[in-house]
Amino acid sequence: MTYEQKNLRVVGTRPIRHDGPDKVTGRANYASDFTLPGMLWGRVLRSPHAHAKVLSINTDKARALPGVKAVITGADLPLPPPGVTQAGESAINTQHLAKNLLARDKVLYDGHPVAAVAAISEAVAREALGLIEIEYEVLPHVIDVDEAMKADAPLLHDDLFTEGVEPRPETPSNIAKRIVVSKGDIEKGFAEADIVIERTYTTKAVHQGYIEPQGCVANYAEDGQAMVWCSSQGQFVIRDLCITMLGMEASSLKVIPAEIGGGFGGKTTVYLEPLALMLSKASGRPVKMTMSRGEVLRATGPHSGSSMTARIGAMKDGTITSAEVVIKFQAGAFPGSPVGAAVMFCSAPYDIPNLSITGYDVVVNIAKVHAYRAPGAPNGAFAFETVLDELAHELKMDPIDFRAKNSAVEGSKSPYGPTYGPLGGIECLSSAKNHPHYKANLGPNQGRGVASGFWINIGGQSAATVVVNRDGTISLVEGCPDIGGSRASLAMMCAEVLGIAAEKVRPSIVDTTAIAFNDVTGGSRVTFATGMAVVQATEDAVRQMRERAAKMWDIEVDQVGWRDGAAQEMNGNRSLTISQIAQKAAKTGGQIMGHASINAAGAGPSLTTHLCDLEVDRETGKITILRYTAFQDAGKAVHPSYVEGQMQGGVVQGIGWALNEEYIHDENGRLENAGFLDYRMPVASDLPMIDAVIIEVPNPNHPFGVRGVGEAPIVPPLAAIANAIYDATGVRMRDLPFSPPKVLAALEAAEKTKANG
Amino acid sequence: MARVVLSGDLGRRFAGGEVEIRVEGSNVLRLIKALEERYPGIAEALESDAMAVAIDGIVYQDAMLEDVGEEAEVYFLPAIRGGR
Amino acid sequence: MAKSHVSTTVNGDPVEFLCDTAETMLDVLRNTMGLTGTKEGCGTGDCGACSIIVDGRLVCGCLMLAVEATGKQVTTIEGIGAPDRLHPVQQAFLEDAALQCGFCTPGFIVAAKALLDRNPDPSETEIRYWLAGNLCRCTGYDKIVRAVQHAAAEMKGQPA
Structure with missing residues (x-):
């Protein structure tokens, strides 16, 4: 489908979201809000060690405890056939997933599940966990990515040989993969440069931080039919992973999507669901499982910590001639970090003739990492955009002008290969340059930082059904969980095509037996791809209604048009509303239902530029964000309030990542800050208002010009804040997070250097 | 004939480095067939779920029947499926 | 026991x-x-x-x-609120798009109501500090703070 400029009456407005009233009254049901009669409570026993051999597991005492109905260990979950399942952002190795669900001979991180129990109450289940006897032989562990790459590092897997290196290494290592993106000749490019800057950066593992912990209820019946009620970013992926793990048929497992309390990429895989199904099967009873916050932080997908070196060269006139970047990502206990995206996208806002970007995927003794909003891109942008800032300073160029001079535009070659279509990068930069924020005065110890970001956005598989009701209302059926207002944006696109009010369309997100497979809510794809399916399904319904009107008028269908929610006779003035057509549906051929099932291509990338003002307290090292403005190309903002919301939310996650959030491990590799008190996410009093400026450069491949918006906003903040700290203090900080003790230490070190120098 | 670029790991594995080649094939299925004749084994890698294809700058997560124009630019790249 | x-x-x-x-x-x-x-x-x-x-x-x-x-x-x-009428804080959250996933929303609405019950005219800073015990990971708090300001104005009978 292609973009067409038209007068819009619903798209671009701000109606109240359809699921809003349920969510402000407490009616909306999330994963843990569901109960079944006779339900048991399941809990997981987790490894207290970062790396250890499991010598023996004895569950006899737990099984003997009154009220315990089932106990399972890794021995009860046979390894599935080797293979790869697509689970949203990345391919999941099925055998690794099984070993992550329940450890077998080895535990690989603090929090790795080793057993699970189901009992008549949560208290009995907890007591039973304490009766399971496990003998461990503790092994040396490694968490830091640079340490893990050393030849003498403790080895997590003795069958892991680096992919992407020719010839294949003969000895196993923790380096799972090497990825290279390159073009031109970097050394020739550096030779042309008048100035070359090379810097090294580190970031710590961070968590998605969704407020709703993982939870589910499973019910496995005697005939092998089962259901799971859970919150996820995609009920179909949960189903497919569960059936792969348990050897079930797809039609035997119904996954019912609960409301989801945040995901940010972290809820595109399974942790509890297969265990709950196994416990339900073993006990013959429904089983509910919910994680504690500590379990969420220890054992669900953090995002990779990283170590990066960026070297960029530019000529005196500001032309970037060459860039070389090396990016190393923690993968967690099993291979599969999002380092590929960091490699492909760190330089993507720019048109640079000579590039070499290398990524390493490295296993370490923390939970297997999982997607986190624009997975990998913020790390890469942190390194790249701060070196750009240093270059702009050295060249005495305005940082926005410097970026604009090197911006990729339509027709530029992307670093990952394909030629770009229309892009909003220049528009974001010029909008930022001309914004009052960029001209506002700053006080002492205050600074301003600029950074840009890129996210590719994706399409993928989506289905939608448009059911026309007798009273003229529409039931819109779709299969992508609504994390941030997608029900509203989808219903609005349906209403726009029909020419009716958004409130007349009622969207429902249905279970895995009620619609065809849908990819996950991820990759900023729902408003784009599911939106396209909704538009096509609605057009299908309109076509059918025009046919019915033609039959009712006894004229040819090509004599019937569609406008304002009604069929219109083209050579006359008769019209028939949706309800008038629907009431006669039984006589004109049966009920009317539009349908589309598509694999959407042509998602348009998002470009974004951020401005950040902050103040550094020289006595405490505390950083206060004073003002923040994000400029982003949304293609078309279907519901501008929720586009702004995505931008504001992404910015604030980025601020938390930059200023406070980090995984802290003790010398035994145990996570020390496994709670919200110590894993410090931003709260309301930490922040100013976040200004969101929406820019609309239509995506030519969507009927309303939609690009994705959800991920790009988390890409620039790390660098924008680092650059602002420099502007405020003259100190370059390159190791995240910029927490008060580290800021203070950096300021003191700079003072010392100055005094000695 | 379409212009196909095998970059990064693909180029190294099957063509001894990055290559840009002219290949006959009016859609992705036919294009991959032609590539397989030139670089045996490459079809399996290209058809994997982990790969996406970009035709004239438009990225397809899963492509088979998409048209490939006479002067089209075709890239095979790792599929990115996003986190939000 | x-x-x-x-x-x-x-x-x-x-x-x-x-x-x-x-x-x-x-x-x-x-x-x-x-x-x-x-x-x-x-x-x-x-x-x-x-x-x-x-x-x-x-x-x-x-x-x-x-x-x-x-x-x-x-x-x-x-x-909070009645079957025929949402509380002004609930209504403001809807109108101002102050929720995304909605999981933290009940807690925010209860906290905001408790604030407005004791301080009908809070400043932005007072709102931000009062709500500092409620985590939201989706919104960045901007629209939540605005919704509470909006509700406060509504409750005083002023247009926001």
Whole structure:
């Protein structure tokens, strides 16, 4: 489908979201809000060690405890056939997933599940966990990515040989993969440069931080039919992973999507669901499982910590001639970090003739990492955009002008290969340059930082059904969980095509037996791809209604048009509303239902530029964000309030990542800050208002010009804040997070250097 | 004939480095067939779920029947499926 | 272990329940009474998703033992607003798009109501500090703060 400029009456407005009233009254049901009669409570026993051999597991005492109905260990979950399942952002190795669900001979991180129990109450289940006897032989562990790459590092897997290196290494290592993106000749490019800057950066593992912990209820019946009620970013992926793990048929497992309390990429895989199904099967009873916050932080997908070196060269006139970047990502206990995206996208806002970007995927003794909003891109942008800032300073160029001079535009070659279509990068930069924020005065110890970001956005598989009701209302059926207002944006696109009010369309997100497979809510794809399916399904319904009107008028269908929610006779003035057509549906051929099932291509990338003002307290090292403005190309903002919301939310996650959030491990590799008190996410009093400026450069491949918006906003903040700290203090900080003790230490070190120098 | 670029790991594995080649094939299925004749084994890698294809700058997560124009630019790249 | 018998008032209704001494008010609300609008995000009093009002005070349901409810007036999200009319804070959250996933929303609405009950005209800074015990990971708080300002204006009979 292609973009067409038209007068819009619903798209671009701000109606109240359809699921809003349920969510402000407490009616909306999330994963843990569901109960079944006779339900048991399941809990997981987790490894207290970062790396250890499991010598023996004895569950006899737990099984003997009154009220315990089932106990399972890794021995009860046979390894599935080797293979790869697509689970949203990345391919999941099925055998690794099984070993992550329940450890077998080895535990690989603090929090790795080793057993699970189901009992008549949560208290009995907890007591039973304490009766399971496990003998461990503790092994040396490694968490830091640079340490893990050393030849003498403790080895997590003795069958892991680096992919992407020719010839294949003969000895196993923790380096799972090497990825290279390159073009031109970097050394020739550096030779042309008048100035070359090379810097090294580190970031710590961070968590998605969704407020709703993982939870589910499973019910496995005697005939092998089962259901799971859970919150996820995609009920179909949960189903497919569960059936792969348990050897079930797809039609035997119904996954019912609960409301989801945040995901940010972290809820595109399974942790509890297969265990709950196994416990339900073993006990013959429904089983509910919910994680504690500590379990969420220890054992669900953090995002990779990283170590990066960026070297960029530019000529005196500001032309970037060459860039070389090396990016190393923690993968967690099993291979599969999002380092590929960091490699492909760190330089993507720019048109640079000579590039070499290398990524390493490295296993370490923390939970297997999982997607986190624009997975990998913020790390890469942190390194790249701060070196750009240093270059702009050295060249005495305005940082926005410097970026604009090197911006990729339509027709530029992307670093990952394909030629770009229309892009909003220049528009974001010029909008930022001309914004009052960029001209506002700053006080002492205050600074301003600029950074840009890129996210590719994706399409993928989506289905939608448009059911026309007798009273003229529409039931819109779709299969992508609504994390941030997608029900509203989808219903609005349906209403726009029909020419009716958004409130007349009622969207429902249905279970895995009620619609065809849908990819996950991820990759900023729902408003784009599911939106396209909704538009096509609605057009299908309109076509059918025009046919019915033609039959009712006894004229040819090509004599019937569609406008304002009604069929219109083209050579006359008769019209028939949706309800008038629907009431006669039984006589004109049966009920009317539009349908589309598509694999959407042509998602348009998002470009974004951020401005950040902050103040550094020289006595405490505390950083206060004073003002923040994000400029982003949304293609078309279907519901501008929720586009702004995505931008504001992404910015604030980025601020938390930059200023406070980090995984802290003790010398035994145990996570020390496994709670919200110590894993410090931003709260309301930490922040100013976040200004969101929406820019609309239509995506030519969507009927309303939609690009994705959800991920790009988390890409620039790390660098924008680092650059602002420099502007405020003259100190370059390159190791995240910029927490008060580290800021203070950096300021003191700079003072010392100055005094000695 | 379409212009196909095998970059990064693909180029190294099957063509001894990055290559840009002219290949006959009016859609992705036919294009991959032609590539397989030139670089045996490459079809399996290209058809994997982990790969996406970009035709004239438009990225397809899963492509088979998409048209490939006479002067089209075709890239095979790792599929990115996003986190939000 | 014998259970304790508790008589209390929840959302205006007299309620009796039996609970283990170790059970929290949050557990009893959710698992015994089926009032699942109050959410558990952390269980340690850090996220505010379980915010409830007890005798006029804003508390975390996860930090209060259920036996402490004896003789108290407890208000949960289910007790805010009426069937024919949402509370102005609820209405403002809808109109200002102050929720995304919605999981933290009941806690924010309970906390905001408790704020406006005692301070009908809070400054932005007062709102931000009052709500600092409630975590939201989706919105960046901007639209939440604006919704509370909006609700305060509505409650004073002024257009926002």
